[in-house]
Amino acid sequence: MDALRRNGSLSRVEIARLSGLTPQAIRNIVDDLLQTNLIRETGRRKGFRGQPQINIEINPDGGYSLGFHAEAGILHHVAANLGGQIVYEGKSLPIPRSKADMLETIAEIDAKSQHELKGLMRLGVGAVFSRPASSKWFIHEQSPEEFAAQSQALAGYFDEEIVFENDANAAALAESMFGLVRAGGNFVYIFVGEGVGGGIVDAGEPVRGVRGNAGEFGHILIDPNGEKCHCGNNGCLHGYLSIGGLRRKYKDVSLEPSSVPDEWINSAASALGRALVSLENILDPERVIVGGTAPEWLLAEIVSRLARQDFPSVRSELAEQRLEISKLGSRSALLGAAALSLLNVTNPSLAKLTKQSFSLDDIVATPRVNANVKSS
Missing domain, CATH: 3.30.420.40 (ATPase, nucleotide binding domain)
Incomplete structure (x- = not known):
């Protein structure tokens, strides 16, 4: 997936060469990805000797990611498809102060986005905040208790679907999918x-x-x-x-x-x-x-x-x-929120293989030993 995202369109032979895997392994992996609709074949190449190779590319309609950005009391949300194109942008809303009201707002956003994107599979959810992880630093007047209630509502509603990040890291990742890099x-x-x-x-x-x-x-x-x-x-x-x-x-x-x-x-x-x-x-x-x-x-x-x-x-x-x-x-941080799950699908990563991520415990500054590593 990463090879296709970086190069646009490749044959099975080229993917095998880039990945270092055997042609048989690539055939099996490509067949699995075709069945899950994450990639698609785009036809045979013309103008080459021998059996023409079949081009493969990421299927933009293979799924989407929903991204949230909470900043200065406002909750923004947007969805991007697997090809990195924005397919839905909802109305920005004031962030509810209580966990119950936050859950109600999230449920409304979830229902609306799924209605607008019916037929597309959701690959994940990203949420970004304007503050450091594992820290009691608060730039705004929001209380730590309110912040914890809001972030826990997101984590509880989306469960294992959601990935958390701070806004600066998310904006940097957005450059990898939508921007200069x-x-x-x-x-x-x-x-x-x-x-x-x-x-x-x-x-x-x-x-x-x-x-x-x-x-x-x-x-x-x-x-x-x-x-x-x-x-x-x-x-x-x-x-x-x-x-x-x-x-x-x-x-x-x-x-x-x-x-x-x-x-x-x-x-x-x-x-x-x-x-x-x-x-x-x-x-x-x-x-x-x-x-x-x-x-x-x-x-x-x-x-x-x-x-x-x-x-x-x-x-x-x-x-x-x-x-x-x-x-x-x-909108860089908001786009980064949507990119989080898409990059999780398409990027090879040692952190992913070792179940390493930015967890809710990191966000709300709960003391924890080696907080970045989840057990498998």
Whole structure:
């Protein structure tokens, strides 16, 4: 499945060569996948000597994934098919505060999406949140109890169907399916929204860390004499670059170009430049992408001003663009939520083979030994 997702269309012989499996093994696997409707044959190739090979590709109608993104009190949801195309987008709703009301809202969304997508098999559900895993850090005023009730309602309703992730990792994964890095690869993703986070992707696989918090770039220290951050340190990138930080400093600001002060944009660009140096020197990524729920015009302006300043690193003299802006816009985390289950189906993964995932216990910060590993 991963070979087909990366290459589009292949013959059985080519899949065997790419995977390293025997032709007989590939014939058996392809037959199974054809029966489950996850792939389809597209006809024989023409213009080649000998018996023409039959082309095989992922069947977009083989199933879909439902994705949820909870941010700033709003629950967004979208569905993508196996080909990575958006096939349904529902109305965004205020997040209910109680578990009972949350269950009722989820049931309504589930019924509506299944009605709209009748005939398609659901392959899974993804849910992403704007906060670190296994942490008591809360950017918004929402209480930990409310958050636990909402996330537990999702987990209880969808049971083993659902996969949880933080919004920054999800947005990074969305780049692998819908965005700039569709063929996988090695990149760093900087997520700018109400907070600042990030994702580290190596060969198409997210680097999660022990508790799922690798990529918390918002807490790179920019100025030890800066303002106190909710994490307990002073002068974190979060305070200089996040939309939440902007709103705290300028109470009546909107996200229109005429409303955001030049002073803040210059400060954000300078802080991002300092953080970029550390990321490039430590990780030496193939590319660095910036995106998130912040307006695209604002990201473009920050990147433009950063480019005028001198922040040397091991990557700063590369011929290619040093910092790219995601083309997915403010829906990147939501698209990532839908991509979670699709990538789970199509990506070979050591974590998957060892039953490793980001569990609900990680989300609600319940103490647990080796919380990322589920028993088989």
